[in-house]
Amino acid sequence: MTNPPAGPRCSFCGKPAPEVDQLVAGPGVQICNECVGLAVSVIDAHRDKPAPAPMPLWTSMADEEMLHHIPRVAAVADQVEADLRAWVAELRSRGVTWARIGGALGVSRQSAWERFSGEE
Numbered sequence: 672m673t674n675p676p677a678g679p680r681c682s683f684c685g686k687p688a689p690e691v692d693q694l695v696a697g698p699g700v701q702i703c704n705e706c707v708g709l710a711v712s713v714i715d716a717h718r719d720k721p722a723p724a725p726m727p728l729w730t731s732m733a734d735e736e737m738l739h740h741i742p743r744v745a746a747v748a749d750q751v752e753a754d755l756r757a758w759v760a761e762l763r764s765r766g767v768t769w770a771r772i773g774g775a776l777g778v779s780r781q782s783a784w785e786r787f788s789g790e791e
């Protein structure tokens with residue numbers, strides 16, 4: 672595992688909140704103003720052109736590029752997991768049962784408790 676995320680950071684470029692002007696939050700992820708700008712320029716460059724067939728990002732990557740990239744994927748996974756745990760903790764602090772949390776996640780009460788309670 673990578674180090675736990677220390678505060679919100681862009682899920683695309685990895686920059687922490689203090690290094691960007693704005694972060695926009697989604698479910699477990701954030702995107703910074705710089706990455707939104709890059710995404711808009713990519714969309715504009717491909718506007719009115721046939722959409723390329725969706726392919727995995729690694730299709731054009733060398734092994735070393737992939738090895739450089741996977742820690743970023745792991746960091747985003749850690750960020751999403753931390754956000755999910757924060758949501759579950761908030762639900763528990765509101766008195767929501769493990770059965771309801773498990774039901775929302777499509778798992779049993781027991782599975783939800785084992786994953787999020789911190790108890791053994």
Ligand SMILES: [Zn+2]
Pocket residue numbers: 681682683684685686702703704705706707
């Ligand atoms: Zn970014």
